[in-house]
Amino acid sequence: MPTYSLRINTEIYEVTVPEGTPLLWVLREHLELTGTKYSCGIAQCGTCTIHVDGRPAKACVLPIEGVANGEEIKTIEGLSESADHPVQKAWIEEQVPQCGYCQSGQIMQAAALLKQNPNPSREEIKRYMSPVMCRCGTYIRILKAIERASETTNL
Amino acid sequence: MKNHLKTIPEKGFTRREFLKSSSGVALFIGVSGLLPQMISCKDTKGIKEQLEKHEITAWVQITEDGEITIFNPAAEMGQGSMTALPLLFAEEMDADWSRVKVEFSPQESAIYGSEGWVPGSKLMFTVGSRTTKSYYPVMRKAGAEARYILRHSAAELWGVPLSETSTKNSEVIHEVSGKKLGYGELVPHLKLPENMPDISESDLKKQKDFQLVGKYIPRTEIPSKTDGSAQFAIDILMPEMVYAVLERGNLHGATPTLLNEVEILAQDGVLQLVPFDYAVGIVAKSLEQVLQAKKLLKIEWSESQATGFNSQEVYTSYENIAGQGKKGRIINEMGSVENAARSASKSYTADFKNDYVYHAQMEPLNAIIQVAEDGQSAEVWVGSQQGPDTKLGVPDILGIAPEKVNVHLQYLGGGFGRRSMNDFVEECAEIAKVMAPKPVKLIWTREDDVGYGAFRPLSLQRLKASVDNTGNITGFSHCVIGDGGHLVASGARNDHYNIPNQLVEWRSASHGVRLKHWRAVGHGPNKFAIESMLDEIAYQQNMDPVALRRKLMADSPRALATLEKVAEISDWNGPTKEGRAKGVSFVEHGSLGTGVCEISVDQNTGKIKVHHFWIALDAGIVVQPDNVKAQMEGGVIMGMSSVLKEQITIKDGRVQQSNYHNYPLLRMEDIPDSIETVLIDSNEIPEGVGETATPMVAGAIANAFLKLTGKRLRHIPFTSERVLAALNS
Numbered sequence: 001m002p003t004y005s006l007r008i009n010t011e012i013y014e015v016t017v018p019e020g021t022p023l024l025w026v027l028r029e030h031l032e033l034t035g036t037k038y039s040c041g042i043a044q045c046g047t048c049t050i051h052v053d054g055r056p057a058k059a060c061v062l063p064i065e066g067v068a069n070g071e072e073i074k075t076i077e078g079l080s081e082s083a084d085h086p087v088q089k090a091w092i093e094e095q096v097p098q099c100g101y102c103q104s105g106q107i108m109q110a111a112a113l114l115k116q117n118p119n120p121s122r123e124e125i126k127r128y129m130s131p132v133m134c135r136c137g138t139y140i141r142i143l144k145a146i147e148r149a150s151e152t153t154n155l
Numbered sequence: 156m157k158n159h160l161k162t163i164p165e166k167g168f169t170r171r172e173f174l175k176s177s178s179g180v181a182l183f184i185g186v187s188g189l190l191p192q193m194i195s196c197k198d199t200k201g202i203k204e205q206l207e208k209h210e211i212t213a214w215v216q217i218t219e220d221g222e223i224t225i226f227n228p229a230a231e232m233g234q235g236s237m238t239a240l241p242l243l244f245a246e247e248m249d250a251d252w253s254r255v256k257v258e259f260s261p262q263e264s265a266i267y268g269s270e271g272w273v274p275g276s277k278l279m280f281t282v283g284s285r286t287t288k289s290y291y292p293v294m295r296k297a298g299a300e301a302r303y304i305l306r307h308s309a310a311e312l313w314g315v316p317l318s319e320t321s322t323k324n325s326e327v328i329h330e331v332s333g334k335k336l337g338y339g340e341l342v343p344h345l346k347l348p349e350n351m352p353d354i355s356e357s358d359l360k361k362q363k364d365f366q367l368v369g370k371y372i373p374r375t376e377i378p379s380k381t382d383g384s385a386q387f388a389i390d391i392l393m394p395e396m397v398y399a400v401l402e403r404g405n406l407h408g409a410t411p412t413l414l415n416e417v418e419i420l421a422q423d424g425v426l427q428l429v430p431f432d433y434a435v436g437i438v439a440k441s442l443e444q445v446l447q448a449k450k451l452l453k454i455e456w457s458e459s460q461a462t463g464f465n466s467q468e469v470y471t472s473y474e475n476i477a478g479q480g481k482k483g484r485i486i487n488e489m490g491s492v493e494n495a496a497r498s499a500s501k502s503y504t505a506d507f508k509n510d511y512v513y514h515a516q517m518e519p520l521n522a523i524i525q526v527a528e529d530g531q532s533a534e535v536w537v538g539s540q541q542g543p544d545t546k547l548g549v550p551d552i553l554g555i556a557p558e559k560v561n562v563h564l565q566y567l568g569g570g571f572g573r574r575s576m577n578d579f580v581e582e583c584a585e586i587a588k589v590m591a592p593k594p595v596k597l598i599w600t601r602e603d604d605v606g607y608g609a610f611r612p613l614s615l616q617r618l619k620a621s622v623d624n625t626g627n628i629t630g631f632s633h634c635v636i637g638d639g640g641h642l643v644a645s646g647a648r649n650d651h652y653n654i655p656n657q658l659v660e661w662r663s664a665s666h667g668v669r670l671k672h673w674r675a676v677g678h679g680p681n682k683f684a685i686e687s688m689l690d691e692i693a694y695q696q697n698m699d700p701v702a703l704r705r706k707l708m709a710d711s712p713r714a715l716a717t718l719e720k721v722a723e724i725s726d727w728n729g730p731t732k733e734g735r736a737k738g739v740s741f742v743e744h745g746s747l748g749t750g751v752c753e754i755s756v757d758q759n760t761g762k763i764k765v766h767h768f769w770i771a772l773d774a775g776i777v778v779q780p781d782n783v784k785a786q787m788e789g790g791v792i793m794g795m796s797s798v799l800k801e802q803i804t805i806k807d808g809r810v811q812q813s814n815y816h817n818y819p820l821l822r823m824e825d826i827p828d829s830i831e832t833v834l835i836d837s838n839e840i841p842e843g844v845g846e847t848a849t850p851m852v853a854g855a856i857a858n859a860f861l862k863l864t865g866k867r868l869r870h871i872p873f874t875s876e877r878v879l880a881a882l883n884s
Contacts, residue, residue: 017443018443018444025442025443028390029392029441029443033383034386035382035384036383037387037389037518037568038519038598039517039519039601040814040815041600042815042816044814044815044816045517045815076382079382088381088382091377091381092377092378095373095374095782095785096377097377097380097381098232098234098785098789099232099233099517099568099570100233100376100377100379100566100568101387101517101518101568102517107381125823126823127824130822130823133822134517135515135517135571135820136233136517136792136793137788137792137793137796138785139792139823139826140788140792140829140830142823143826
């Protein structure tokens with residue numbers, strides 16, 4: 001089995017897995033970065049959303065060899081130093097999560113949105129966030145939290 | 156290179172070890188007929204002796220620096236038990252909430268169970284939206300007992316009468332002398348009273364004195380759900396852990412014959428094949444290896460009871476069953492619907508249908524079990540809604556006593572009823588038994604979860620109503636046809652509508668498809684049918700739907716108050732924007748709620764857009780108002796998702812959907828502009844709120860659609876095709 005070198009959250013990890021192994025299994029089962037969740041495995045639900053070179057990506061369909069060439073991978077564990085990213089703070093203030101399982105994906109998607117577009121409209125938020133599903137139905141609060149985070153970051 | 160060693164998860168605690176961790180005391184209280192016990196957390200011998208001597212309940216642990224740990228006996232799947240139950244305890248204990256930590260209690264039903272499900276038997280079972288209601292008296296009484304012990308100890312220490320002591324914010328106070336001691340400071344001085352008085356309802360706080368209950372209190376576990384640290388069972392990693400998956404096919408009940416065993420066993424990392432009656436299990440060293448091997452399985456499946464069953468064609472046979480003269484099982488009967496029909500000036504009949512729906516909880520089913528090398532004990536990590544057997548079937552599979560199985564409850568990545576069936580735990584136990592002492596992580600892939608799902612049954616409801624010459628509904632009969640008994644029949648009663656002659660009956664069907672409680676169970680389809688029928692009558696009689704319900708609810712003041720309130724906040728009688736209409740729907744599911752939605756319809760695509768949703772809810776005393784509102788929001792979104800999008804179909808017994816690409820859920824682009832909830836003030840005991848909003852949605856949308864278009868939607872989900880067909884009818 002080949003060994004791959006990954007840049008994740010400012011650290012370098014080496015891992016030996018079969019070629020084609022989805023990054024999601026590497027993160028979760030090999031590197032103990034379990035904040036990124038598995039839900040569909042076919043890039044439909046967005047629960048496993050992470051950042052690759054600053055853009056949101058779905059870890060369940062990223063073969064490891066495609067992200068082991070110096071790409072910067074960021075997971076929920078590396079989004080902020082002490083869970084204090086404006087999106088994370090807004091998530092607590094708006095009491096967004098219910099079961100919480102999709103929320104790492106939601107937060108990573110929201111953080112990517114605000115980085116690209118610090119002042120999104122409601123419609124822009126809805127469109128950008130639609131790839132990430134929530135079964136508990138926390139969407140209304142996600143929307144409010146992103147609006148709150150957007151205001152905070154622009155102060 | 157960073158060298159990562161897999162770490163053993165925190166095991167939570169066993170009855171034998173869970174109090175060892177810190178200095179301080181644990182108060183064992185709240186079990187009727189036993190004196191409270193108090194043991195130093197350092198005194199492991201004492202703890203052990205007490206635990207062996209009595210079935211005792213430890214609800215709280217207090218350390219000398221004032222940190223208070225309260226144990227939550229219920230599953231946490233997003234509904235807020237991790238806050239609501241400890242909050243009730245802390246309220247009566249007068250604990251400083253900012254110093255309270257919450258942990259799951261051990262899964263021991265004799266100790267931590269509630270009688271809220273079956274009087275006389277103690278269960279740990281997080282179902283039916285009954286957690287807060289069931290534990291409301293238990294947690295309050297236990298909290299009050301803890302407070303009594305603290306006051307008693309301070310009074311003894313100070314040599315003052317107990318009656319002169321009071322408590323506030325984790326302090327015992329003696330106002331006469333000005334003395335105060337924090338609960339932590341009291342730990343070395345705690346003494347049990349010789350005779351612990353029986354705490355009665357009158358000793359508990361009055362609603363007006365609540366400091367925590369009914370206030371805005373952030374949920375305790377939310378921070379951990381924003382940084383990836385909240386631990387779900389699927390996140391557990393252990394040394395030597397192996398991975399298991401099952402191939403179950405999509406024809407429920409079919410038996411597999413594996414055709415390429417040798418090839419599978421030769422795959423990289425594959426350790427073991429484990430046969431099941433209905434599946435082939437594979438165990439491998441890594442998840443990627445076990446999934447790769449699963450793809451290569453060649454299996455021949457037998458036929459099953461479901462073979463030949465076509466879900467979308469079955470409604471014709473249901474219509475025939477509905478038309479038969481012989482009644483089914485009577486669920487409710489009052490007066491005579493036949494007499495009402497004979498004296499009616501108008502009669503109405505309509506059929507309502509609903510397809511299968513799937514739970515789609517975001518965390519696929521999974522469990523981690525380690526069986527000891529000698530097979531005589533087991534550790535289980537799982538997100539379960541627990542069950543009648545708190546040990547989730549594991550002891551029977553291993554042939555060992557229940558106390559030898561230690562269940563470590565983890566957060567649930569969604570439940571919605573699916574995790575009240577512990578088939579996935581039993582599967583993991585079967586495999587862990589073979590693999591002992593290696594820990595086994597069993598994962599259902601999403602495809603497994605959909606294809607071998609346990610669905611809310613499809614059903615048909617035939618409703619008949621009689622109206623007299625003054626416009627009063629005098630008879631209402633509701634015949635439910637479908638598989639699963641309560642699963643299709645719940646919610647078919649009308650206890651809040653004053654209709655003198657009523658009949659509710661269930662007629663069975665059986666298709667061999669796996670079925671399970673799905674949020675609100677039969678209430679979804681049945682409330683859709685009832686509420687739609689009322690609006691069809693109102694429409695025909697030229698009556699306002701709210702006015703019709705106002706008349707029907709005249710003898711149910713609490714239900715009526717929710718109707719009046721929602722009419723007010725939705726501006727029911729006010730003007731509605733061009734191209735939009737409002738619809739109303741009432742649901743009782745523990746709590747009472749009336750909802751109003753405002754919709755528009757794209758005439759070209761058949762897509763329904765929900766613009767606003769308003770709910771007025773009477774849930775009795777509300778423990779966490781913001782959380783109740785969150786449950787209404789989530790309930791409406793899940794309701795919209797199921798009513799507008801979700802559909803499991805079965806052809807020749809085979810489930811046709813396999814993942815989210817062909818079982819889509821509602822996404823953010825389709826949410827309403829607002830979901831507004833008003834909570835009606837009440838001093839009645841708390842009622843469940845998790846399943847009240849979801850079953851409102853279908854009726855409210857169908858009724859708005861009727862008002863907007865004059866057409867009827869009688870089959871959920873309201874797919875574009877069905878909406879277009881209704882528009883063109």
